[in-house]
Amino acid sequence: MQQRVVDHNELRVGEMRAVKVGSTPVLLVRLDDGYHALAGRCTHRPRPLARGTLHDGRIMCPRHQAAFDARTGDALEPPALDGLPTFPVEEREDGVYVTVPDGAAERRVMPMGRRDAADGRLFAIIGAGAAGAVAAETLRQVNFGGRVVMISHECQPPYDRPNCSEDYLIGKIAPESLPMRPAGFYEDHAIERYHGTVTELDVPTRRITFEDGQQIRPDAVLVASGAIPNRLRIPGGDLEGVFVLRSWEDSDRIIAAARGAQVAVIVGAGYIGLEVASSFIHLGMQTTVVAPEAIPLAASLGPAIGGHVRHLHERRGVRFLLGRSVVEFGGRAHVERVLLDDGEELATPFVVLGIGVRPATSFIRGVQLEADGSLAVDEQLRIAGGAYGVWAAGDVATYPEPYTGRRLRIEHWRTAQQHGKTAALSMNGHGEPFRGVPFFWTQQYRLALGYVGAAPAWDEQLMAGDVEAGDFLAYYLEHGQVRAAAGTRERQLGAFAELLRSGRMPPADLLRDRPDSDLQCLLAQGRED
Incomplete structure (x- = not known):
């Protein structure tokens, strides 16, 4: 099916837009060599790519930062493994037309070579x-x-x-x-x-x-x-009912134990522990989180965001016992109680440890x-x-x-x-220095939080937006250098990743003066220069 989608100059160079050809979502991109049309949704998760970032011929998905070549559709960055199909584009006097074949696929496996029987390696x-x-x-x-x-x-x-x-x-x-x-x-x-x-x-x-x-x-x-995954080397640490979560098999064990369970204790208030807490609340369990820190995630995200995450969980019924440590799991063959360092006992047949990995x-x-x-x-x-x-x-x-x-x-x-x-x-002999920009995400209830970069020893935080409203972006600096960003503003995080990758991160003073700076605009300004 062929369809007119835009006028000739409706998009500027460096812009992209979601269009439809029939019922097929298409991403229309204008680069310096003309228009290009690709399947409109990410091949990792079906997110609309038009909400993401376009820079340097790369399309970045807004949610998990998969990246694709804007001309060929090739997958450039994970978590996407498959590329995007591309569609023919024709520029006529009355506008830009895109042709999508009947039954067009939403993804394509990247080309792979074959096993060569003569290659003994x-x-x-x-x-x-x-x-x-x-x-x-x-x-x-x-x-x-x-x-x-x-x-x-x-x-x-x-x-x-x-x-x-x-x-x-x-x-x-x-x-x-x-x-x-x-x-x-x-x-x-x-x-x-x-x-x-x-x-x-x-x-x-x-x-x-x-x-x-x-x-x-x-x-x-x-x-x-x-x-x-780490385990606690304390009395009762090997009892049945004390779980870790790292693998598919671990998850299956927890799912089986959760059937009929009403009370759970999670040891650890890191990302895994809090994601599990969110899941247990969804399953209707009374959930308590025990951890030694005063504020969850404060070391990596800062006290304001960590406090917001805590309140988010508490509003849904999670009980936090912070500044506490577990000294013993009690029970015969199966865990029955958790003993804390201040003498408090928590009755539970179900414990999940989220205390890091090695x-x-x-x-x-x-x-x-x-x-x-x-x-x-x-x-x-x-x-x-x-x-x-x-x-x-x-x-x-x-x-x-x-x-x-x-x-x-x-x-x-x-x-x-x-x-x-x-x-x-x-x-395979095609070595090049690793240049990947670190990125991770966490999903807790409706909070989708992303983190770009690395700032293990950050000493300054700049904040834009409203943390309690769930609309924010934080910058993390080390010795005056902008190293990382975290928050809920996906397009800003995408632009931050591209600024970092291309060596065009704005100076700290600009972000100190204007923490709400539109990073997408800064990225576009660099392209125009």
Whole structure:
């Protein structure tokens, strides 16, 4: 179907607009070489892309910051894995026309190379989470012809881990919606999935030993084994009914235990703990959160936003016991009560721990681990500068973060996916420095909060908007340098990410004077210059 959508000059260069051709949502983009038309919704979640950010030929989704090439529709940044279909555009005397074929798809798998039987190389990926799955796909996309083997102790295919504490936990999505790819995808692209536990990786020799004693020696190895949730080493810490939440299996255990449960205690007021609290309130449980800090999330977001999050939960019935610690779980075989450091007892058969994670690296041999148990890597995510043919990505990797000048380990789903792509390119000889902008999101009730950048030691916060009204953007500075932003204004966060990526972050004094500055306008001004 062909349809006229706009006049010739209705859009300026650098603008985009949502239009429809028949009933099909289309994104119309005008760049310096003319008009381009693409499918109108993000391939990660079906959000309208016209509400996002257009800069430097990139379209960024407003919600989770997936990015696409505005000309080709190629997926450039996760969490989107698939690209956008493009549609023919014709400029006539009376306007701009777009043609959408009947039955047009909403997404397209990025082109993948084939397995070459003559290529005897073996690349092994230890871990099938965010980093590992993206690395495997990227290797095929850059036409690596050897064997690609993803090794995982989990029997499930790569899946959407963030949903384990959100929509899946409350039954909003079904189990079949969790996998990142449809059944048969990995087989179709000759990506082997190996279910097994790695007990040792000798980094200098790349020798991998499995639990059953078998060994392999790949030509290249990516360590993407993720993280292990922390447990409390206190009396009763191993009782039944005390759960952690990291995996699909963990989520299934919690879902089963929640059936018929009326009371729950969550230990930890970080992002996982608060997302679980939000889910438990949705399920109708009386929920208490115990944590040692005075204000939830204050260390990363500041007291005003942390206080707002607390009040948001309290208005829905969550009870907070802050400044407290758990010293014992009581019960025989199953937890029955939680004993706090001030002597208070909480009766409950159901406890979830959300007290952080540690890198899953206990199997690593032959190199020194960092103090937190992670692996030090360079700008291409190589261990020891690539001398051993071993890379590390995601939660296990401490890497040179390019926008702070610090060596950081970032436990974000999207960062792990970005790592996976960079590591795979380097493994296949197309290495380039990692330049991904950190981003994560949290969904608690109707609060959708995003965080862009990294400011682990921020010493100044600037605030725009009204926190209590849920319409705000906060900036985080270190020694006068703008490092990160967090808030609910999605388009502002998208513009912030692009300003950071392109090295055009406005000076701190401008944001101090005008914290409500329209970052989209600042981004557009740079384009016009």
